[in-house]
Amino acid sequence: MMSYLTRILLSLNLFTYISSNSEIKIGALFPTISKQRSDPEVAFQYAVHRVNNDKSLLPDLKLIHNIQYIGKDSFQTVQKVCNLIEYGVQALFSPTDSLLATHINSICDDLDIPDIGIGRSAQEFSINVHPSQQYINQAFIDVIRYLNWTRFGILYEKDHGILILNEFSRSIQAELHIRQVSSGSYLTVLNEFKSNEIHNILIDTNSAGISILLKNILQQQMNEYKFHYFFTSFDLENFDLEDFKYNFVNITSFRLVDMGDVAVKEILKDIEYHNRRLLNHNESTYKSRKAVSIETEAALMFDAVYVFAIGLQSIYPLLKLPNLTCDDEVPWNGGLSLINYINAVEWKGLTGPIQFKEGQRIQFKLDLIKLKQHSIVKVGEWTPHNHLNITEPSLFFDAGSMNVTLVVITILETPYVMMRYGKNYTGNERFYGFCVDILEHISHEVGFDYILDLVPDRKYGAKDPETGQWNGMVAQLMKYKADLAVGSMTITYARESVIDFTKPFMNLGISILFKVPTAEPTRLFSFMNPLAIEIWIYVLVAYILVSLTIYLLAKLSPIEWRSIHPCDIDHLTISNQFTISDSFWFTIGTLMQQGSDIYPRATSTRIISSIWGFFSLIIVASYTANLAAFLTVERMINPIENADDLASQTEISYGTLESGSTMTFFR
Known part of the structure; x- marks a missing residue:
């Protein structure tokens, strides 16, 4: 017969087993920030709170989080990771620092502990909620190809860029001016770009660098309609762009979080309320902060917690608690199963649809946004399956009532551009023709006025092989004496290397025309x-x-x-x-x-x-x-079959327009 003391001990053991199984410990590592918590930390704590209150997700479990603050010292980081492992965490949420994340991932891989990251650079054995860099690269390449950028600059900050520049530069057929910048060199590089007439700029820096850059753009007065800034940051909406709205400067970016989504707005309100409630209880430790603005890293951290919880939902009844240390290096028996379940999660979070393949996120949606006069608007989207889709081309290219007057040059050639004679025509009324009609239509669609005039030397534009100087309409555009040129100008490689062309409105080749011999009149003999x-x-x-x-x-x-x-x-x-x-x-x-x-x-x-x-x-x-x-049969002999025949004979006279593409071809 079992004694009373034995019964009490068994009851205590059973109670301890159930209690320990009802709590799932997780650890998170955040950079040290004085006086206040970072946005990803706030989102992490709120996500844990929300999961614990959602009885449909993990009804019998409670997530217990342990947060450690780390600096740049990798040795101290490893020590804190080992402390979390000995504490009994069943998952670690890594920081965005790629170097520290590598050390953490190495430890988690040896012990089979799920390592969930939100950084731009994915680790080999981790689960990364951030979209894959390969896809991000392709998204920006697709937009630049759509914009037809043939010459642009790239500003990047070491260890903070989102692009893989080597692959990016190989995939783009354009003249690239790549500059590495720091907090003190933005103004110098912008001044260089302005001097070299580089108007299209891709900016791949962190949030602090963007704030400095925006101020320097205003100082250099590079906020005109001629400039186009394409930011790789997903947080463009969090910056103050009030000074840029009314100068018609082109600012474009992607976003991962749809701030206009109703569900997102509700979660943001809950995060703000939850954070204020915590601050009221802890005012002595944290400084009062403003309402939470959901940055991409914070949204990714929120989704990372939910991805872990959904993966845990299917396996937690069979999961054994880990008892691990960094010294033994004995892997967790149930760790690989939990990692596989997390990899199989398909869910829609703050950052859109989520799906993984071998730890890399392969399903997401990027909204292409552009700054307009009233606000930032969505003009398209990019997905790994459908790639770029411009949903609002009119908003993307329409600058509104710009109230600017462009200088447009042209050259007379029937029927593209012709001149009216016989009356006292002045200004743009002097010209008519196919190209003039296109220019008039574009001016109404885009919203600008123009002054149309003939190019002074009456030439399209060719490069002098001796001096290397251009003439004609090409020279006027290169010297910025004109903003646009319209006419039947042939698109050639040489011209396209110095000026930008629109899509061609007509495709033609070089043809040789000569008169067919006429039959002689009938004679007596x-x-x-x-x-x-x-x-x-x-x-x-x-x-x-x-x-x-x-x-x-x-x-x-x-x-x-x-x-x-x-x-x-x-x-x-x-x-x-x-x-x-x-x-x-x-x-x-x-x-x-x-x-x-x-x-x-x-x-x-x-x-x-x-x-x-x-x-x-x-x-x-x-x-x-x-x-x-x-x-x-009237016998007819064709003395000219190709361009070589024409160039080698002297009987038939021929000619081309001076400084035109045909003259360059024969030269």
Whole structure:
């Protein structure tokens, strides 16, 4: 029979087991901040409080958090991590410092303790709630390609940038001016960019650097409509941009937290209320703070706690409490299972949809935002699946009522730009044409006035190979004597390296045009066209010579002489059939292949007749063939088949517009 004391001891052991299982210990590491807590710390504490009050999530569990403050000393950081592990934490929430996070991740990996991070750089064996850097890189690349930036500057701060610059620069086909900056060098770099006429700038720095940069932009008066600043920070809405709203400067960024979402607004109100309640109970320790503005790191920390809680929800009845130390390096028996369950979490938090693959976040949504006169507005979004989607192109490009006047240059070329004559036209009324209509439409859509005038040297623009200087409209744009140029200007690689082009409104190539030979009018002697005039003369001369030769040979040959009355033996009168006229008749009849009533009898005359007959056969056959071809098809010879043929010949004159792309091509 069991004694009373034994029963009491068993009851105490059972009570201890249940109590210990109902509490889940977690640890968090935050940077040391004097007098007040950081926003991620506030979000962490509120998330733990919210999970504990949500009975549908972990009804039988309570999260107990232990917060440690760390500096830049990695040795002290490791000591505090080991203290948390000996305390019995079942998960660690790492800081954003990549160097310290590496040390923490190494310890957690050896002991199979879940390491949940919110930093931009992911650790190999951790679970990172921050979107993957590979996807972030691609998001910014897609926007820059959409904006068609061919020349821009990049400001980055060491160990604080979100981009992988090496991969980023290899993926962008543009002229990049990359500068590393610190708190004291922003003004110098901005002045350099302004001097070099670099108007598009990508800024990859931390929050403190952005505040300094915004002040320096105002000092340098670089807050005009010509400038476009693209920030990699997800917290642009938390900065004071009041001085930039009315100067039409272009400021663009992504955000991870949709501040207009109703659910987000409710959570922000709860965070503010929870924080004020804690401060009232602890005013001696923490300085009173303003309402919580949810920064991206704070939102990520809130989501990290919930990701852990959802992963824990499915496994906690089977989970054994860890009893670990950094000295033994014996891994936690249930740690890998918990890590796998956390990796399988799919949830929508403050930072949007969340899904992991091998510890990396692969599902999220970035809102593309742009500063307008009234506020910051959403103009598009980017997701890993669909990439960039500009949902409001009119808001993205519409600058509103800018009330600016642009200097626009052009060149006359029908039908693109033409000039009106005959009346006293002035100003922009002097010009009309296809390009002028496009310019007028754009000015109404974007909202600007313009002054249209002809380029002084009447040239499109070409680079002098000796001096390296440009002329024409290109030079006017490079020297900022004009803001825009409109016309039928060909987009070439050389021009695109110094000026920016819009999308082409027409695609054309270089064509060679020349007049088709016209048919000659019908003439009386057109039958002679199949043979050259020289051949006709030779035939005529041969005809006369052969006729005279036959006549002379017939006179000399006794065989050609015959009696006029062959039946009358006593009649001695003889004659020759080849008189001068009959000789010519015989020759022409042979040439016409018709024959005649006379024929040669002597050997000599027959040989001459045979030669003439063979000659006639060749001439008639050649004439017949040429005549058939001449009458059937108008033969046309193309002396020019390509550009090389045109450049190598001298008979046909040709020319191009001076300082144009065609002239550069032939040069």
